[in-house]
Amino acid sequence: MGVRPGTFLDDSEEIGPVVTRHADSSPTVTFTSHLTDNNSHMDFSSLAARKAGRNMEPFLIDIKPVTETENYSSHEGEEFLFVLEGAIVVHYGKERYELQKGDSIYYDSIVNHLVTAGGNSTAKILGIVYSPA
Template sequence: MSGLVRAVRQQRGMTLDELAAGTGLTKSYLSKVERGQSVPSVAAALKIAGALDVDVAQLFSDDPEVTTFAIGRAADRGSDRHHAVAERMLGKSMSPFVVRPGRQFSAHPHPTHPGQEFLFVHRGAVELNYNGDITRLQAGDCAYFDAAAPHKLRQVGAEVSEVVVVTSDVPAPGIGGPG
């Protein structure tokens, strides 16, 4: 846990003082946790995870794949329609995917979600149905939108489409969030 706490804290741009203020734990104690000189109780670990905005289970992981740096290889994606990128990374504030849309708009039961979404068409062509309006996007085109409105994609043309999708749970400015 020690190296992970320090890595996520630094990734967040937090000082040890700020982490202490956010957890109610002392700076000295947190320093010992980061250096592996102290193992936090479950209650302390929950406070640390909450202040760092990560899943507490990730902080206790012995899995060497849980990290604050991730590389995604094209060969690892296979033929999946939706492939999460950096799924084991700690402290993500975005959720990236590589999507290969089908030829029909999906009948997804949850076509909306809180936050914002960014699409970049890497290959092929797609149609984006955003709030009932359909827009064609070619390779190299992108879209950025409030994900609280209904949205879905479909492939158009013969070439297999590949779209990089990045979601964030941060609300769009003026839609109930700061900004």
Template structure:
């Protein structure tokens, strides 16, 4: 999975005629780290993937899409539990259905037990989170929130934030990102 993501990052970066240095400057990730990710030699966190996605002006779901066919609408039935397992510390299931130029991005995220990596980050737009199971710890600015099943939050994504799982059980939540169309 990481090799596939790395290849997609490189293809998108080179297709847009961007250098590793340019992406490094936008993401504050080192050139050597970005190179290792592109070659499948280093694992990537969701935080880093979001930074790279923003620098390349795509949704993070771009890297998880099964195909690049864009449709006008999509109905998904019985998708719960069908996310693909990977070697990453999270499972990320794109629920958007490959709509062309989406203004929102619904994803189903599963954080593995004790997933407590990364630092808060910010990006454009707004974010809505609804916890399905487990206890999600949300760092939002200088605040920390524990969200339980049925809890939700709607926030400006420009406020530094991060998701953590400090428990011994997986956490599943729906995250909907709304993008600013500039």
């Protein structure tokens, strides 16, 4: 797509530090493509939508269980995921990683990847996406 994930969430940008208070957190957004429902099982809450010129996109992400096959994604950059609640499965290339609460993973996002809930319950993760300028 050629743009960083948070571009569409930007509101009024700030040059200095940006504090995001829980009480003032942004509404959740689901990133899907008009061609597929890719990522429709994930609700993203931006933690830095007002930060000007950022290359990192921190999100709180709720991952709902899926009953059908989701599509893998691939994009320039890197991702760091930390499991806050529940469990997730990270499908990365031909590998499969099961992560529990307190586990994390860091990977190059150019490799085909998919993140799903690791069971029948919603999981919550901290996700940080780095997109080169």
